[in-house]
Amino acid sequence: MKDPLKKIRPEILKISAYLLKPHPYSIKLNQNENPFDAPDFIKEQLAMKVLQRPWGRYPDFYATGLCQKLATHTGWVPEGITVGNGSNELLQLALHLVLERGKKLLLVTPTFALYRIIGLSNAASILEVSFENFHEFPGRRLLETIERESPEALVFCSPNNPTGTSMDEGMLRQILELTDGLVVLDQAYHEFSEYHGIEAMKIHAHLVITRTFSKAMAAAGLRVGYLMAHPEVIRQVNKVKLPYNVNFVTLAAAEAMLDNFSSFVRPIQELVKERRRLYREMSEIDGIEVFPSQANFLLFRVRDAARVFGALQQKGILIRDVSSTPGLENCLRVTVGLSHENEQFLSVLKESVP
Amino acid sequence: MKDPLKKIRPEILKISAYLLKPHPYSIKLNQNENPFDAPDFIKEQLAMKVLQRPWGRYPDFYATGLCQKLATHTGWVPEGITVGNGSNELLQLALHLVLERGKKLLLVTPTFALYRIIGLSNAASILEVSFENFHEFPGRRLLETIERESPEALVFCSPNNPTGTSMDEGMLRQILELTDGLVVLDQAYHEFSEYHGIEAMKIHAHLVITRTFSKAMAAAGLRVGYLMAHPEVIRQVNKVKLPYNVNFVTLAAAEAMLDNFSSFVRPIQELVKERRRLYREMSEIDGIEVFPSQANFLLFRVRDAARVFGALQQKGILIRDVSSTPGLENCLRVTVGLSHENEQFLSVLKESVP
Numbered sequence: 001m002k003d004p005l006k007k008i009r010p011e012i013l014k015i016s017a018y019l020l021k022p023h024p025y026s027i028k029l030n031q032n033e034n035p036f037d038a039p040d041f042i043k044e045q046l047a048m049k050v051l052q053r054p055w056g057r058y059p060d061f062y063a064t065g066l067c068q069k070l071a072t073h074t075g076w077v078p079e080g081i082t083v084g085n086g087s088n089e090l091l092q093l094a095l096h097l098v099l100e101r102g103k104k105l106l107l108v109t110p111t112f113a114l115y116r117i118i119g120l121s122n123a124a125s126i127l128e129v130s131f132e133n134f135h136e137f138p139g140r141r142l143l144e145t146i147e148r149e150s151p152e153a154l155v156f157c158s159p160n161n162p163t164g165t166s167m168d169e170g171m172l173r174q175i176l177e178l179t180d181g182l183v184v185l186d187q188a189y190h191e192f193s194e195y196h197g198i199e200a201m202k203i204h205a206h207l208v209i210t211r212t213f214s215k216a217m218a219a220a221g222l223r224v225g226y227l228m229a230h231p232e233v234i235r236q237v238n239k240v241k242l243p244y245n246v247n248f249v250t251l252a253a254a255e256a257m258l259d260n261f262s263s264f265v266r267p268i269q270e271l272v273k274e275r276r277r278l279y280r281e282m283s284e285i286d287g288i289e290v291f292p293s294q295a296n297f298l299l300f301r302v303r304d305a306a307r308v309f310g311a312l313q314q315k316g317i318l319i320r321d322v323s324s325t326p327g328l329e330n331c332l333r334v335t336v337g338l339s340h341e342n343e344q345f346l347s348v349l350k351e352s353v354p
Numbered sequence: 355m356k357d358p359l360k361k362i363r364p365e366i367l368k369i370s371a372y373l374l375k376p377h378p379y380s381i382k383l384n385q386n387e388n389p390f391d392a393p394d395f396i397k398e399q400l401a402m403k404v405l406q407r408p409w410g411r412y413p414d415f416y417a418t419g420l421c422q423k424l425a426t427h428t429g430w431v432p433e434g435i436t437v438g439n440g441s442n443e444l445l446q447l448a449l450h451l452v453l454e455r456g457k458k459l460l461l462v463t464p465t466f467a468l469y470r471i472i473g474l475s476n477a478a479s480i481l482e483v484s485f486e487n488f489h490e491f492p493g494r495r496l497l498e499t500i501e502r503e504s505p506e507a508l509v510f511c512s513p514n515n516p517t518g519t520s521m522d523e524g525m526l527r528q529i530l531e532l533t534d535g536l537v538v539l540d541q542a543y544h545e546f547s548e549y550h551g552i553e554a555m556k557i558h559a560h561l562v563i564t565r566t567f568s569k570a571m572a573a574a575g576l577r578v579g580y581l582m583a584h585p586e587v588i589r590q591v592n593k594v595k596l597p598y599n600v601n602f603v604t605l606a607a608a609e610a611m612l613d614n615f616s617s618f619v620r621p622i623q624e625l626v627k628e629r630r631r632l633y634r635e636m637s638e639i640d641g642i643e644v645f646p647s648q649a650n651f652l653l654f655r656v657r658d659a660a661r662v663f664g665a666l667q668q669k670g671i672l673i674r675d676v677s678s679t680p681g682l683e684n685c686l687r688v689t690v691g692l693s694h695e696n697e698q699f700l701s702v703l704k705e706s707v708p
Contacts, residue, residue, distance in 0.1 A: 002534050004559035004584045007506045008451045015593045020415045034410040043409070047401035050603075055397070056388040056572035061374045085439050088596045097362045100477060101454060114596070121594045123454060152361045180356050205358035218410035223601040230358045239369045240475045242442045242468070247577040249404075249603045 026316035034218035036267035087210040087225030104151040164293025191216030193294035311352035380670035388572035390621035441564040441579030460505040518647025545570030547648035665706035
């Protein structure tokens with residue numbers, strides 16, 4: 001039998017698979033999911049679509065309806081928008097346009113692990129600038145590195161997962177003026193923050209913004225995201241995007257959610273309020289350093305992360321242990337949940353830190 | 355404003371976008387869709403899932419349930435299966451494992467246009483061996499080319515879209531013995547044919563098979579496909595596959611369809627019967643050469659494709675004009691529809707060929 005891995009590129013073989021260890025839980029605060037569900041009338045609308053629409057026919061080729069609604073929702077042009085199965089799919093495509101062996105991808109770390117995997121799978125060199133603190137992006141070192149290395153692609157997650165750090169508009173503009181690489185701003189969590197980035201895109205055609213329905217819109221189960229960019233960039237992304245990538249159910253759900261965006265506003269406000277409360281209360285606990293966050297999660301440092309994670313897990317509260325990530329020694333990440341979930345989390349947390 | 359295309363790889367800029375010209379129709383026979391819908395009880399099951407399942411939670415990380423059912427369905431091992439948004443997504447990932455600038459992708463043409471686009475977007479060189487006739491794959495020239503060029507990846511669509519040609523097992527085994535490239539067998543249409551290919555995969559670990567729910571299972575609207583390979587290859591595909599790529603609705607639909615596969619058997623048989631009838635009747639029309647097909651479509655050549663396409667379109671019957679593809683001069687492709695749709699197609703066809 002021939003070796004099935006013989007022709008597989010060596011950088012792929014070297015990537016370690018992303019594995020998720022399943023843990024039992026009663027309160028799930030480990031994946032930055034939104035604990036509020038879509039309103040029943042939206043679910044009922046979608047159930048009707050599932051019953052009535054013939055399954056055998058391909059979805060819309062252009063997803064025109066959804067792109068139009070996204071344009072109205074965001075204030076960007078419809079021909080500057082494309083949709084995918086989560087923003088990850090679109091991020092992958094945007095980077096694939098630019099990266100290959102010998103090209104450079106710049107990241108500010110620690111950040112969402114997928115950017116690195118996408119870079120590696122395209123055989124790119126990864127340049128990492130690490131955060132100096134989690135209150136702001138490391139401006140000076142970032143600009144120096146861009147000047148010295150001229151990376152072909154740059155990805156910034158803002159608010160950043162898992163640190164919660166937001167990039168401010170001034171810094172984004174300085175970066176855009178300095179680089180001619182493709183700048184991807186991943187705004188998965190932007191609805192929980194204040195900055196939207198659309199104005200910068202009007203001036204800088206090499207800025208690409210990705211967003212998702214998984215967080216603020218509480219639709220992680222449906223996998224839908226969108227990418228906004230200069231229409232010329234969208235044309236290139238659409239060339240490598242697979243035709244009919246998003247199924248009819250997801251398209252219809254996303255349209256229905258946008259039509260009823262007002263239903264999602266209060267849950268978002270509630271989560272922001274709970275994040276502030278959690279931050280305040282955690283700040284007062286001895287032995288915990290909690291970092292400010294513009295997202296629906298909080299990063300915090302304890303003396304013994306394994307012990308705190310274990311104590312929470314024993315009580316059925318599942319959070320994310322990120323302490324093995326370089327720069328995140330003894331750090332844990334907790335998603336903002338429903339009020340009573342956050343309450344229980346706080347109470348077990350207080351008991352578990354000595 | 356900076357040029358947003360400056361860093362985009364030149365081979366991407368050169369790809370011409372895949373566009374679909376929308377035509378009005380009353381009978382749609384242009385996309386190899388299955389005209390039978392899923393049974394109502396399956397649709398009702400899925401509608402319940404849409405209502406009851408919280409949308410805000412991510413889908414299964416491993417799609418274990420679906421892979422297990424696919425293993426039972428196909429006779430392959432569950433750890434040798436991975437699922438995606440249509441088989442296209444998985445085909446793209448499998449080729450991405452192997453291809454980059456300087457690597458070769460071998461195709462037998464004319465075939466499904468996407469393979470070439472995937473190859474080009476990975477900066478690979480495309481080697482094309484053209485069909486000598488549409489009754490069989492061009493065995494001798496194919497083997498000679500493989501020996502001379504040692505391509506890193508080979509894709510065969512069998513039954514081939516749009517020619518309907520099947521690769522026989524003997525030829526597939528000869529190819530597998532000769533090459534150590536990754537061989538992808540796209541079996542999107544296999545349920546309408548006789549050959550399943552699982553046995554060859556047991557002996558040849560560098561054979562990868564992709565399949566879809568879009569054709570025989572009448573679920574093109576839901577976008578679900580799967581890839582079968584040696585578990586070591588699956589491990590590599592899963593490294594570059596995005597986590598949570600398939601949403602919960604699609605996963606649940608695919609499981610429900612497999613649980614009730616017997617409901618899909620009669621429609622498949624009906625389509626095969628209709629294909630045979632169409633082939634017979636079209637063979638008897640003067641001025642038409644129809645090619646044998648193992649799929650749910652037929653390729654045929656007329657004296658003036660534009661004229662025949664236009665005449666059908668005028669009567670609201672939409673088929674696919676493939677006559678601009680090299681090797682398919684004056685050829686058209688018709689999907690096998692419902693009996694009365696095929697009847698109308700035949701009757702307009704007869705009038706339109708002189």
